[in-house]
Amino acid sequence: MPAGPRARGHVRTLARVLAVAGVLAFTLFPAYFMLVSALSARPASGTEALLPAAVTLENFRFVLVEAGFLRYLGNSLAVAALTVVGSSLLALLAAVAVARFRFRMRTTVLVLVLTVQMVPLEALVIPLFLQVRDLRMLNSLIGLSIVYIALALPFAVWMLRGFAAAVPAEVEEAAYIDGCSWGRMFWSVLFPLVAPGLVATAIFSFITAWNEFILALTFMNQSEKYTVAVGLRQFFGQYTTDWGQVMAASTVITLPVMAFFLLVQRGLVSGLTQGAVKQ
Amino acid sequence: MADSLSTRQAEDPGAPVGAPAARGTGAPTGGGRPRLSARTRRRALPWTLLAPGLAVIGILLLYPIGRVVWLSVQDYGLDNVVSGRSDFIGLDNYARLLGDRYLWTVALPNTAVFAVVAVAGTVAFGTLVALLLNTLSRFARTAVLSCIMVAWAMPAVSGTYVWVWIFDVDDGLVRRVLQTAGVVGPEGYNWFAERSAFYAIAALNVIHHGFPFVAVTVLAGLMTIPRELHEAALLDGAGAWQRFRNVTVPTIRPVFAVVTILSTIWDFKVFAQVYLMPGGSGGNRDVLNLGVWSYVRSFANQSYGLGSAIAVLLTLMLLSITVVYLRTLFRDEELR
Numbered sequence: 001m002p003a004g005p006r007a008r009g010h011v012r013t014l015a016r017v018l019a020v021a022g023v024l025a026f027t028l029f030p031a032y033f034m035l036v037s038a039l040s041a042r043p044a045s046g047t048e049a050l051l052p053a054a055v056t057l058e059n060f061r062f063v064l065v066e067a068g069f070l071r072y073l074g075n076s077l078a079v080a081a082l083t084v085v086g087s088s089l090l091a092l093l094a095a096v097a098v099a100r101f102r103f104r105m106r107t108t109v110l111v112l113v114l115t116v117q118m119v120p121l122e123a124l125v126i127p128l129f130l131q132v133r134d135l136r137m138l139n140s141l142i143g144l145s146i147v148y149i150a151l152a153l154p155f156a157v158w159m160l161r162g163f164a165a166a167v168p169a170e171v172e173e174a175a176y177i178d179g180c181s182w183g184r185m186f187w188s189v190l191f192p193l194v195a196p197g198l199v200a201t202a203i204f205s206f207i208t209a210w211n212e213f214i215l216a217l218t219f220m221n222q223s224e225k226y227t228v229a230v231g232l233r234q235f236f237g238q239y240t241t242d243w244g245q246v247m248a249a250s251t252v253i254t255l256p257v258m259a260f261f262l263l264v265q266r267g268l269v270s271g272l273t274q275g276a277v278k279q
Numbered sequence: 280m281a282d283s284l285s286t287r288q289a290e291d292p293g294a295p296v297g298a299p300a301a302r303g304t305g306a307p308t309g310g311g312r313p314r315l316s317a318r319t320r321r322r323a324l325p326w327t328l329l330a331p332g333l334a335v336i337g338i339l340l341l342y343p344i345g346r347v348v349w350l351s352v353q354d355y356g357l358d359n360v361v362s363g364r365s366d367f368i369g370l371d372n373y374a375r376l377l378g379d380r381y382l383w384t385v386a387l388p389n390t391a392v393f394a395v396v397a398v399a400g401t402v403a404f405g406t407l408v409a410l411l412l413n414t415l416s417r418f419a420r421t422a423v424l425s426c427i428m429v430a431w432a433m434p435a436v437s438g439t440y441v442w443v444w445i446f447d448v449d450d451g452l453v454r455r456v457l458q459t460a461g462v463v464g465p466e467g468y469n470w471f472a473e474r475s476a477f478y479a480i481a482a483l484n485v486i487h488h489g490f491p492f493v494a495v496t497v498l499a500g501l502m503t504i505p506r507e508l509h510e511a512a513l514l515d516g517a518g519a520w521q522r523f524r525n526v527t528v529p530t531i532r533p534v535f536a537v538v539t540i541l542s543t544i545w546d547f548k549v550f551a552q553v554y555l556m557p558g559g560s561g562g563n564r565d566v567l568n569l570g571v572w573s574y575v576r577s578f579a580n581q582s583y584g585l586g587s588a589i590a591v592l593l594t595l596m597l598l599s600i601t602v603v604y605l606r607t608l609f610r611d612e613e614l615r
Contacts, residue, residue: 103322
């Protein structure tokens with residue numbers, strides 16, 4: 001059947017629409033399924049949860065109030081806040097050093113910062129456990145936060161470096177001509193210009209601390225010190241699992257991360273590509 | 280998640296250097312500190328700024344790496360944890376590890392084959408999605424991208440639980456659907472018990488979580504390809520596949536290199552995605568990968584020395600991939 005260019009165009013559009021629909025279905029299905037399972041009252045099976053007959057917030061109430069998830073949320077928030085403050089501060093100083101100065105071993109420092117990100121946590125967890133144990137900081141939220149600062153730091157330096165380097169040298173020189181000291185220039189000129197980058201970096205540090213699993217699992221063995229990622233495990237019964245509750249808790253964990261992701265999405269997409277693509 | 284963005288800014292050209300002139304240090308310092316020469320202070324400034332960060336990285340990342348290597352040449356069990364004593368045994372842990380059939384038949388294949396499959400799947404699917412997005416209108420593209428972000432934003436822990444629930448052996452969606460269709464009998468089927476099925480589910484989870492990064496990065500690469508290149512190829516009579524192979528791929532080769540190597544690094548060290556699946560925390564010995572095996576050896580079996588040796592092996596594998604990654608980054612221009 002010979003198809004005219006017009007008919008072929010229609011077929012192409014249709015194929016494209018179907019492809020987009022397929023991608024969206026695959027992408028969004030787990031999130032949708034998590035949400036509907038959390039909202040249905042004791043789903044007996046997956047098919048029942050798919051289109052819940054009645055919507056209820058009971059699972060959320062149980063998870064937050066009775067299962068103590070509010071406490072885990074508090075722990076996670078405290079740890080994440082400390083991580084954000086600590087890593088942002090240290091990363092800002094370090095990023096300014098590597099972006100605004102030329103000094104010997106600068107490239108070495110950059111390679112170190114890059115390489116150290118590749119080390120698997122599985123290798124770090126054993127010595128860190130012994131170290132934290134010797135310091136009697138197991139089950140300490142502050143101890144966990146200090147370790148997370150170290151985990152978030154290399155990436156934060158790497159990311160902020162780009163923002164700090166993007167400030168034109170002329171702006172800095174103008175400040176010196178006006179008689180600023182380096183410290184004054186840093187606070188009044190560099191810092192405000194790098195601040196948006198600092199926000200993005202802070203959000204990523206937050207996500208690192210919020211999502212981290214293996215270290216929290218190892219360091220925190222008292223249930224009142226669990227973070228959200230570890231607290232989720234306790235919904236698994238010995239023999240049966242109430243999936244409505246597990247999904248409600250999963251939703252509670254996911255929401256803050258999603259909100260932050262949407263916040264940084266624009267910078268994320270453009271920022272990612274600057275690195276990989278030569279313009 | 281954080282390291283998924285480490286490519287960003289990797290090659291931004293021409294980072295301007297604001298060399299602080301000597302007059303920048305001209306302000307008189309208060310107090311009775313001895314005045315260093317302006318030159319010395321200018322030299323010391325970057326190191327002063329770097330010092331706190333490097334100290335944290337040194338104490339909490341580099342020192343532990345040294346310590347895990349040191350632990351891997353010891354017989355370090357629970358009594359050593361309590362007493363702090365160390366029993367140096369040389370390379371015995373490594374000899375035991377490399378002579379263990381379990382490493383070669385189970386842990387290593389589970390790690391490497393899974394990584395290859397997951398990386399291939401992530402890169403292929405991500406690229407297809409990028410090609411699709413590239414044909415859409417600006418508005419549609421932004422809308423679809425926002426939806427794709429949802430998959431990326433889902434934490435590994437909750438994402439894994441959702442997939443476990445979808446494939447739940449008793450009441451899961453997949454079982455019910457297959458049972459209704461008559462593919463699975465009423466007795467059901469435990470896909471978590473068998474390692475290829477177990478890792479197929481893990482791969483689905485990892486690809487779902489990882490493809491947005493590839494799609495976004497490749498899309499950005501596609502958008503930098505000049506239109507004329509494709510038009511010229513079209514005039515020469517090249518078909519869609521030929522244009523993809525001979526125009527698109529060579530132009531954005533560096534992008535493919537970066538997403539492939541980063542995905543490989545992440546997929547080699549998946550932990551939560553395996554550990555949280557049924558049997559993945561040690562209950563089913565057939566499904567452990569190097570990372571989980573190291574963890575189970577150390578913390579469940581209290582054999583920290585052997586666990587460290589496994590961890591060192593995994594680290595060495597990742598390090599060699601990292602060297603390739605750095606070479607790719609540094610190939611074209613000096614890091615500025």
